[in-house]
Amino acid sequence: MPELPEVETLRRQLQELVCGERVCSLDVRDPKLGELPSLAGARIEAVVRLGKWLKFELSRAREAWLHLRMTGRLLWQESAAEIPAHTRLTITLSSGRLHLIDPRRFAVFLARPPRVTASLLPDPLAGLDARLLAEAACGRRMPVKSFLMDQRFLAGIGNIYACEILAEAAVHPQRPAGGLALASWKAIAAAAAIVLPRAVACRGTTVSDWRDLFGRSGTNQDHLKVYSRQGKPCLRCGGEIERLVMAGRGTWFCPSCQK
DNA sequence: TATAATGTTAGACT
DNA sequence: AAGTCTAACATTAT
Secondary structure, three states: OOOHHHHHHHHHHHHHHHOOOEEEEEEEOOHHHOOOOOOOOOEEEEEEEEOOEEEEEEOOOOEEEEEOOOOOEEEEEOOOOOOOOOEEEEEEEOOEEEEEEOOOOOOEEEOOOOOOOOOOOOOHHHOOOHHHHHHHHOOOOOEHHHHHHOOOOOOOOOHHHHHHHHHHHOOOOOOEHHHOOHHHHHHHHHHHHHHHHHHHHOOOOOOOOOOOOOOOOOOHHHHOOOOOOOOOEOOOOOOEOEEEEEOOEEEEEOOOOOO
């Protein structure tokens, strides 16, 4: 579910809310989470994002890593309200409780850094560099959409934002990444600089179940140009948005605008 | 009932 | 060898 803008939304809200707080207890409700870090007594010093990973930096050089995968979300509760359905983990702090809610149960929570966190290129929210993109894609025949979503190259872009960035850049998702001209990479970098910060400002895209730390929907769904819009008119040319399947994922684009 | 869903990855195939 | 595709994970919603 959550991509870079959604995870960044949580990071900002957490940083504001729980920094300096001490962990009272950790309540594991789903054994599938496996061995969990012993966090009780630790103080949360910072919350950092690496791609779609959230890293909690704790006192005494401890840390915890969270990846929400498809349906994971975090919910902050200050009162002793009922524990929501699909809660897999509850972290109790002095001022409230943090629930990991995750119907599909794909999310992972680790005491150590995951095997692969570093991507080749800088964080997309800091701005993509056309030259670096062209260099990283050089010689690759993989489609540009797969390239944008490949966390080894770029960390944080998932299916929604790959589709939206390519629509904004007017680049066809099936174009081989290695064959793109520098002008196309410039268009993609410029598109990402519009799409991603706007999605962060909107607290993410709620097309089904995404909610922020306080249970509120995001508003970026109002800005989607192609995602999930097959058969609807392109907002730029009026033509029909098409859907195809790439690497098993729905892929939406305007065939007349995106070449 | 069948299909698809915001992610990742192991294993098969080319 | 490198790149690409499929299935699997588990559950809900249409």
